[in-house]
Amino acid sequence: MPPPPLHFNAFIWPNGYHESGWRVVPDEARGVLGLPYYAGIARTAERGLLDSVFLADNIAIPEYRVEHLPQTQFDPILVLSALAGLTERIGLIGTGSTTYSAPWDLARRFATLDHLSAGRAGWNIVTTGSPLTAANFGLTEHPSHADRYARAHEFVDVVQRVWDGWEDDAVVGDKAGAWADRSKIHAPRFHGEHYDVEGILPFPRSPQGHPVLVQAGQSPAGIALAARYAELVFSGPPSLEAAVEFRRKLHAQAIAGGRSADQLKVLPALTFTLASTEAEAKDKSQRLEDLASPEFRWQNLLYVTGHDPDDFDPDVPFPQELLDGPAPTSGGERLYAAARERRIPLRELAQDLIGGASQIPFAGTPEQLADYILAWHDAGAIDGFTLMGTTLPYELETFVDHVVPILQARGRFRTGYEGATLRDHLGLNRPAGHQTGVASRA
Amino acid sequence: MPDRPVHLNTFISASGYHEAAWRVQDNDPKAVLAVDHSVHVARVAERGTFDSVFLADSPGVDEFRTQFLPQAAFDPIQVIAAVGAVTERVGLIATASTTYGAPWDLARRFASLDFLSGGRAGWNIVTTRIPGVSANYGHLHHPAHADRYARATEFVEVVQRVWDGWADDAVVADKAAGVWADRSKLRAPDHHGERFDVAGVLGFPRAPQGHPVLVQAGSSPAGIDLAARFAELVFIGQPSVDEAVAFRRRVHDRAAFYGRPADAVRILPALPFILGSTEAEAQGRRAALEATSSSEFRWINLAAMTEIGVDELDPDEPLPARLLDEGPRTSIAKTVYDIARRERSTTFRELGLRFAVRPGALDFTGTPEQLADLIETWWRAGAADGFTLMPMVLPRELEDFVDHVVPILRRRGVARTEYAGTTLRDHYGLARPARAPLRHAA
Numbered sequence: 001m002p003p004p005p006l007h008f009n010a011f012i013w014p015n016g017y018h019e020s021g022w023r024v025v026p027d028e029a030r031g032v033l034g035l036p037y038y039a040g041i042a043r044t045a046e047r048g049l050l051d052s053v054f055l056a057d058n059i060a061i062p063e064y065r066v067e068h069l070p071q072t073q074f075d076p077i078l079v080l081s082a083l084a085g086l087t088e089r090i091g092l093i094g095t096g097s098t099t100y101s102a103p104w105d106l107a108r109r110f111a112t113l114d115h116l117s118a119g120r121a122g123w124n125i126v127t128t129g130s131p132l133t134a135a136n137f138g139l140t141e142h143p144s145h146a147d148r149y150a151r152a153h154e155f156v157d158v159v160q161r162v163w164d165g166w167e168d169d170a171v172v173g174d175k176a177g178a179w180a181d182r183s184k185i186h187a188p189r190f191h192g193e194h195y196d197v198e199g200i201l202p203f204p205r206s207p208q209g210h211p212v213l214v215q216a217g218q219s220p221a222g223i224a225l226a227a228r229y230a231e232l233v234f235s236g237p238p239s240l241e242a243a244v245e246f247r248r249k250l251h252a253q254a255i256a257g258g259r260s261a262d263q264l265k266v267l268p269a270l271t272f273t274l275a276s277t278e279a280e281a282k283d284k285s286q287r288l289e290d291l292a293s294p295e296f297r298w299q300n301l302l303y304v305t306g307h308d309p310d311d312f313d314p315d316v317p318f319p320q321e322l323l324d325g326p327a328p329t330s331g332g333e334r335l336y337a338a339a340r341e342r343r344i345p346l347r348e349l350a351q352d353l354i355g356g357a358s359q360i361p362f363a364g365t366p367e368q369l370a371d372y373i374l375a376w377h378d379a380g381a382i383d384g385f386t387l388m389g390t391t392l393p394y395e396l397e398t399f400v401d402h403v404v405p406i407l408q409a410r411g412r413f414r415t416g417y418e419g420a421t422l423r424d425h426l427g428l429n430r431p432a433g434h435q436t437g438v439a440s441r442a
Numbered sequence: 443m444p445d446r447p448v449h450l451n452t453f454i455s456a457s458g459y460h461e462a463a464w465r466v467q468d469n470d471p472k473a474v475l476a477v478d479h480s481v482h483v484a485r486v487a488e489r490g491t492f493d494s495v496f497l498a499d500s501p502g503v504d505e506f507r508t509q510f511l512p513q514a515a516f517d518p519i520q521v522i523a524a525v526g527a528v529t530e531r532v533g534l535i536a537t538a539s540t541t542y543g544a545p546w547d548l549a550r551r552f553a554s555l556d557f558l559s560g561g562r563a564g565w566n567i568v569t570t571r572i573p574g575v576s577a578n579y580g581h582l583h584h585p586a587h588a589d590r591y592a593r594a595t596e597f598v599e600v601v602q603r604v605w606d607g608w609a610d611d612a613v614v615a616d617k618a619a620g621v622w623a624d625r626s627k628l629r630a631p632d633h634h635g636e637r638f639d640v641a642g643v644l645g646f647p648r649a650p651q652g653h654p655v656l657v658q659a660g661s662s663p664a665g666i667d668l669a670a671r672f673a674e675l676v677f678i679g680q681p682s683v684d685e686a687v688a689f690r691r692r693v694h695d696r697a698a699f700y701g702r703p704a705d706a707v708r709i710l711p712a713l714p715f716i717l718g719s720t721e722a723e724a725q726g727r728r729a730a731l732e733a734t735s736s737s738e739f740r741w742i743n744l745a746a747m748t749e750i751g752v753d754e755l756d757p758d759e760p761l762p763a764r765l766l767d768e769g770p771r772t773s774i775a776k777t778v779y780d781i782a783r784r785e786r787s788t789t790f791r792e793l794g795l796r797f798a799v800r801p802g803a804l805d806f807t808g809t810p811e812q813l814a815d816l817i818e819t820w821w822r823a824g825a826a827d828g829f830t831l832m833p834m835v836l837p838r839e840l841e842d843f844v845d846h847v848v849p850i851l852r853r854r855g856v857a858r859t860e861y862a863g864t865t866l867r868d869h870y871g872l873a874r875p876a877r878a879p880l881r882h883a884a
Contacts, residue, residue: 020620022617022622023617023618023620024617029615029617029622030613030615033557033646033647034557034558034560035527035557035558035559035560039527058645059546059547059550060642061642061643061644061645063625063628063630063642063643064625066612066622066623066625066628066643067621067622067623067624067625068620068621068622069622070622071622071623071645071646071647072645072646073644073645073646074550074553074554074557074558074645074646075547075550075551075554077520078519078520078523078551078554078555078558079523079554079558081520081521081523081524082523082524082526082527082558083527084477084524084527085477085481085524085525085527085528086527086528100544100547102542102579102580104501104578104579105501105542105579108501108516108517109517109520111516112516112517112520112521113520115475115476115477115516116477116516116520116521116524118476132641132642135639135640135641135642136546136640136641136642137544137546137547137640138544138638138639138640170508171471171472171475173470173471173472175464175465175466175471176465178508178509178510179464179471179508179509179510179511179512179513180508180509180513182505182506182508182509185505185508187505195580196577196580197577197578197579197580198574198577198578199502199503199505199574199575199577199578200503200505200508201503202500202501202502202503202513202514202515203475203513203514203515203516204475204513291620293620
């Protein structure tokens with residue numbers, strides 16, 4: 001039996017995922033503010049026959065970041081909408097928050113993207129970790145982790161009902177009669193605990209039926225959400241054994257919920273630096289590290305774990321009173337554990353904790369990376385990777401020009417796109433749509 | 443003679459502004475669902491050196507409309523972003539609601555569009571008239587007119603403060619020092635008003651145009667007041683030169699009241715049109731459209747435009763006396779009520795058939811020469827700075843306009859022959875807003 005296909009998703013970030021990326025690339029530093037930068041990456045990914053490109057989202061910006069990192073956090077769905085017309089096949093995955101969006105509106109945005117791209121849209125479902133966000137959206141406080149996940153389940157339910165408002169064959173287009181058959185239109189009329197959503201979208205069902213659902217949470221609640229809805233998962237632990245176990249458990253949980261394991265693909269984040277020799281790659285990687293700012297590191301560690309860095313003093317240990325409560329995000333648990341164990345200044349603690357729990361760092365040659373990917377794939381740890389090049393577009397270009405051909409030569413990666421939609425690329429079924437007589441879940 | 447060329451903006455509708463347009467065209471009635479339609483219209487407009495193209499918004503739809511009209515009301519900001527990716531110069535105006543949007547999110551979307559398009563973004567500010575929309579957003583009631591406008595005023599103020607969060611020169615991009623932006627040049631909106639609380643800066647610098655161009659099209663006194671206060675383009679239709687001259691003066695006076703120069707506001711009345719190479723041919727084309735119109739659609743649509751419930755009248759009877767006694771409920775209903783009062787035997791269904799376009803607007807049927815005359819007359823008389831074209835059939839009417847009306851206007855020195863600048867502000871001759879001075883504590 002041939003091995004199952006590999007899948008790759010390219011993460012787009014200004015000048016690369018490493019915080020020092022923008023300082024080492026030869027490009028004009030403001031280039032990341034224009035569409036050509038994004039178009040270049042998407043076209044490179046498409047040239048490499050990757051499954052998708054992916055944009056994260058931050059809907060609150062702690063001001064410390066502007067000093068250290070290029071700031072280009074446009075509305076990701078708009079960037080992908082612009083890319084839709086400039087690309088042919090590559091999948092377009094954007095992040096959207098269930099805590100700070102209205103479900104009808106978000107359903108409309110992703111269904112619009114699916115239409116604009118002829119079936120290449122995916123939605124990365126996040127509940128938004130940063131408490132700073134509340135103040136941008138008029139809330140007095142950021143909802144708790146448990147609250148956010150309770151809402152997320154209902155949110156996704158509603159969105160799917162909105163996407164199913166029109167049956168696939170509702171449009172008749174009879175010039176002497178009706179444009180659409182109204183008996184094939186079913187308003188969601190959803191009245192749940194958190195949301196009330198009444199009406200249909202003002203356009204027919206999208207090409208994929210539902211844009212592909214993506215999830216990247218690490219907490220038990222995040223994993224439960226993924227097992228129930230996600231078709232693509234971007235999370236996974238950094239060691240091979242743990243990754244095998246993570247994927248196995250995720251599949252088991254999905255199967256227990258009545259889903260099929262092959263409809264849930266696991267593509268954990270892979271941070272990588274490539275060069276023609278291993279020594280060169282390690283040097284390149286070290287150079288990025290050497291340029292990194294300790295100031296940025298401690299502030300960023302706090303921010304990504306759900307804190308406002310402006311509230312902290314880096315020269316004293318992490319406040320004891322916070323450690324008495326729960327960590328605000330699953331990523332924060334690692335920080336809290338370390339801070340309980342070592343009462344050293346926050347700045348020093350941060351230096352030891354960087355890298356993040358979820359990223360797999362790699363520095364080496366294309367040949368080594370191909371071996372690495374296949375080892376993980378053969379072990380059943382992954383269906384592929386979410387590629388986080390330390391510098392962009394360079395790491396991605398090297399991946400496409402040098403890693404992809406090796407995988408193809410070994411018969412492990414596609415040599416052409418077989419289908420047109422993101423579901424086609426990933427081998428995911430198209431959801432059936434409205435079932436007459438099926439009662440609302442609410 | 444006006445010191446600026448006539449400004450041209452065209453409405454991109456699904457198959458044309460006339461409700462029967464899809465019935466009389468040869469193409470596939472489902473073709474409007476592909477983005478190619480909007481792209482084609484925009485490219486034709488660009489060939490005609492138009493200032494801008496414009497998309498309306500319907501965040502909700504009455505189900506009855508799906509039978510009568512192609513439904514392709516995708517998220518307009520996304521569609522216009524996709525159009526922007528494959529055009530070079532034409533301005534990109536999308537509609538968005540202040541009643542159902544969140545100001546930080548909306549500010550981000552339009553500023554994103556401005557970056558992605560290289561400074562071609564415009565926001566048509568609406569308060570959303572369709573009452574059914576509230577149920578899609580979980581609200582029990584559609585807010586009253588006065589409420590919506592009070593909210594709109596604060597909303598626009600917040601959005602402008604969000605757009606001014608970064609100074610134009612905040613980005614330093616010093617690779618050697620590792621400083622991307624100067625944090626001291628950020629000024630968080632920190633808005634805490636009656637209706638909105640919005641704290642933080644956007645995750646990217648100030649937009650190329652400073653502020654995307656603000657547009658308004660509401661014709662009620664509150665709408666006109668909002669226009670005078672904020673709008674740089676006004677799309678409100680007027681039926682005659684005299685009324686249009688008076689209206690334009692009124693807007694200028696009101697703008698002066700708010701401390702704005704008269705030339706800060708350009709008026710582009712809505713101009714629905716059908717063309718033919720002879721007047722008889724144009725009339726024939728119009729008759730063909732009217733012959734395939736649905737009287738059922740027309741009376742229900744007229745009821746919606748005049749804010750009369752379908753259960754408040756019998757379409758085969760005249761407008762009930764109690765409605766006449768109560769008086770028109772909207773500014774555009776006045777035209778309809780005036781006729782109903784004059785002609786007490788005309789049924790509401792017959793009234794519906796009179797209005798192929800919005801009551802009280804221009805409605806042109808004729809030759810390119812005649813249309814060029816109308817445009818030139820209005821422009822020379824100071825009745826309009828330009829027009830918002832509402833082609834009755836798309837793309838045909840617009841193609842005919844660009845191929846046959848634009849050359850006449852160019853020959854007469856009325857329309858531009860090439861683009862002088864690159865941004866939407868350049869095209870309309872609008873000043874780029876400086877960052878607002880610090881606001882004193884309220």
